[in-house]
Amino acid sequence: MRVGLFIPCYVDQFYPQVGIATLELLEKVGCTVVYPPDQTCCGQPMANSGFEHLTGQCTKLFIKNFNEFDYIVSPSGSCVLHIKEHSHETAGIHNKIYELVEFLTDILKIDRLDASFPYRVGLHQSCHGQRGLHLAQMSELMAPPFSKPARLLNMVQKIQLIDLDRKDECCGFGGTFCVAEEAVSVKMGKDRVADHAKHGAEVITGSDMSCLMHLEGILQRQKSPVKVKHIAEILNSTIE
Amino acid sequence: MSSSPNHKDHAALAAQFNKDEARVDWHDQTLWFVRAKRDRAAAQVPDWETLRDTASRIKDNVLSNLSEYLRQFEAAATRNGIIVHWAADAQEHNDIVLSILRDHSVDRMVKSKSMLTEECHLNEFLKDNGVEVVDTDLGERVVQLAGEPPSHIVLPCIHWKKEEIGQLFHKHLGTPEGNADPQFLTHAARLHLREKFLTRRAALTGVNFAVAETGEFVVCTNEGNADMGAHLADVHIACMGIEKLIPQRRHLGVFLRLLTRSATGQPITTYSSHFKRPRRGQEMHIVLVDNGRSTHLGRKDFRNSLKCIRCAACFNTCPVYRRSGGHSYHTAVAGPIGSILSPNLDMKQYSDLPFASTLCGSCSNVCPVKIDIHEQLYKWRQVIVQEGNAAASKTAAMKTMSWVLSNPGVYHTAGKTGRWFMLNVPFAVKNKWNSWYLQRELPEPPKQSFGQWYKKNRK
């Protein structure tokens, strides 16, 4: 199967290691992965700001780049959700685009990983992936619990997943919200960070680098030793 | 709440609210506690999700037959001896209430909770026309004495600390200075308001549900204030939005199981009073209010917000509401539901509200009638921008972004340039004009983008 690798614009520019980890991980589990070089962005930042009507060209470019693949996989729940729900002309693509965790779980049906990450890790449930793509059960619903990211993380040797007081509260990034409503955005991020710190997290992980970028910004301003790592990096970590 | 061009928007008001971080923590934790109580209560109901779905479908049916149900309700209520009035807008609602009071030579009235009357600014209107209104819900009485609107539709003074309420009661009710004991203060309010119940000849209540089949309406309270007012008054005026109908009395079983569990985590309010006929010798009126609802009904993407039963579960779960407080929304009904209802009333004045959200989706999943709140927030953003309510600078920035992201070459250059500036001219982004940088570090710009790495290492 040929997998088209879709790397969110800010991951491409600021967190290439996440793209590399995603690529290596997919290849490790047997995929033929291609990264179309002319990809740019899914269009979400504009759409969420009310400018969905300006995303047409961006979406056309996306289709042009990715239409040929059997699957499109991205290390970003919110980008994948946007393509599935808010970009209109991508009917064919809706059915074959997956966020990394759901691809590993539902399509590749991974049940073991050769990875090791001997740290106390807090899992941040990014909202779009969780409530939009159903990567994990949400606390609002009276329904049986499950978590695709936690299940994968638990396959990693020596990892210790910590509990949290609020398992699925939003981190406050929210796209342009992070600057348009800076005060609330930062307060939300600080509270998430405090929850992880309270439970002894050494690393905070998740499937959306945007959330982690926001939390990292706060951690670094606090001069905290806590690090952020995208889930792809943890699942791809090698055994020492 | 006039549409002054200088009124602050949610972001500015929320920033002000966040200046006192300890207070924000307190407000946030108090409301999270209510969310947690809701979760525990919902977990006790084995068929909770089915119940939500049932309520949602009943309300869908109501909206699709609203004109018929309104006629049916009017006929049944009239047969019951209730006088039915119709108000096209807030002004007409206020005029009707005033005229009923004047007919009875009433200049002092007690009122139990009605968000509709907040929406219509009834209290100010009556005051201007010589009628004293006493709000009898304890939380509403607190904010009334303080001269401000409620900040939450179910817990009106959730933003007030008990010491502050103690001070307020000391000033207005003569309680001892420094007494902040909730038991003591509540008892003082009990005595103070009991005198009002016993001496006012008119009582105004809200309506939680009106039943089309039987022409009755239901008022739910924990305090008993709606009943104390209504059963002692010569005139009982009930005010309701036209969307508050349900088709049959048996449907109350569904809604009464959902309402209070969603609102406060209690299995039911202390009182769920079913008003069908006036008391002998009493006049009972009901005012059916439109005020934009019939217009909203025609908006395909937004009409579902009319299913709302005003439980405020969405407020309690919203991480933004908890950290900004109801007054940051500068509208009668705040929170997530308010953010999708208010733009219908005045798009310009409330154009900021759909943006006061990260679209996390928590609200839609606690809503007992399954309103797609977070999706409507997204859709309102599109409408607001299309109607020309975005700042020119924002529109320009978005057009630029669209151009950059549609052209791979430009995108790559922009990315390279941006990273170069961040590395070599850090002050370009690490300054006080960059909102991101106020309280967060920026990510370290890497030497090469993923695209550049891939080209070098994989092609």
Next chain:
Amino acid sequence: MSSRDKILATVKNNQPGPRDLPPDYNSPAANAPDLTPQFINILEAIGGAAFLVSGYDRIATILHEQFPDARRILTSCPQLTAFAAGRTAAAALSAAEPGNPHSLETVDLAILPAHFGVAENGACWITESQMIERVLPFITQNLALIIPRNAIVATMHQAYDRIAALEAAANTSAAPPQAEGFATFIAGPSKTADIEQSLVLGAHGPRSLTVFLVDEHLSDAGFF
């Protein structure tokens, strides 16, 4: 065009396409063997008190103990009229002035029958004909309600079935009473948590609620 006509016309014009009602709802927990424990547990959790009793003598005894300071007691239960009158300070205060709800302001304890209870929320359904005056269950300082122990339903769905049955029976009875113009579910004493979420019992309505569950088959030894 009147506002009524305008509103109805706009609504009719704007209503979405037809959406059927869902089928009648039947809650799964309909047939638990004995609902008394659940009813009592929840009633106590919401601040009420419950007593399982064999009859009215027990009720009178318990109320005598629980409310030693009650000076004015009113009841619509013929079996307790003597008790109420005997405890009330001045004979003139025991009866309610018809059509003068304000005169009930000094009632310390009202003892009223209710039709049934609801196990899932500890509520009792009481209708106007049981109340003497509509305001009485609210204006009294303390309220006691009496229901047959076997008149407890599981959920609000069964409650409304029961209400429909009561209404049907009332409509066909030989001398139908004035159809009830007011009724209410009462779940516990009046309360508020408006001051910093601190629960306070006794807001504007009664400060206490006691529910007596009458079961003639009970012996008086070993009661709750």
